[in-house]
Amino acid sequence: MSEDELEIRMAVKKLLRVCKLFQARAMSRETALKTIIQLPPSGRASLTGDDVRSLLQEARQLADVRVSESSAALDRALETGTRWQDWLEAYTFALLKKDE
Numbered sequence: 469m470s471e472d473e474l475e476i477r478m479a480v481k482k483l484l485r486v487c488k489l490f491q492a493r494a495m496s497r498e499t500a501l502k503t504i505i506q507l508p509p510s511g512r513a514s515l516t517g518d519d520v521r522s523l524l525q526e527a528r529q530l531a532d533v534r535v536s537e538s539s540a541a542l543d544r545a546l547e548t549g550t551r552w553q554d555w556l557e558a559y560t561f562a563l564l565k566k567d568e
Contacts, residue, residue, distance in 0.1 A: 473549070477549060477552065480546060480556060484542060484543070484546070484559075487539075488536070488539055491531075491535050492528065492531040492532050492535045495527070495534065495535065496524055496527035496528035496530070496531040497527070500520070500527045503523055504520070504523065538559070538562065541555050541558070541559075542555040542558075
């Protein structure tokens with residue numbers, strides 16, 4: 469593997485780490501908001517800051533697992549250097565499709 473190829477792979481790994489961070493953040497906030505919206509008005513009114521933080525923490529744990537699972541194949545491919553471009557394309561396609 470050439471030095472350029474290695475540098476590109478390392479850059480993609482860094483970008484993937486950032487994408488996973490923001491994806492997990494967005495997923496956890498969306499999950500927490502959906503949970504709050506589904507509560508009856510009296511339930512929403514009685515929520516405290518600690519309740520919301522707890523909802524966010526639970527949602528974040530779930531989001532971290534889901535994000536890790538969705539990027540696992542790309543992570544492995546970047547580690548081994550095998551056909552990672554195909555996995556990158558599949559990963560980004562899946563992310564874009566979720567936004568539709």
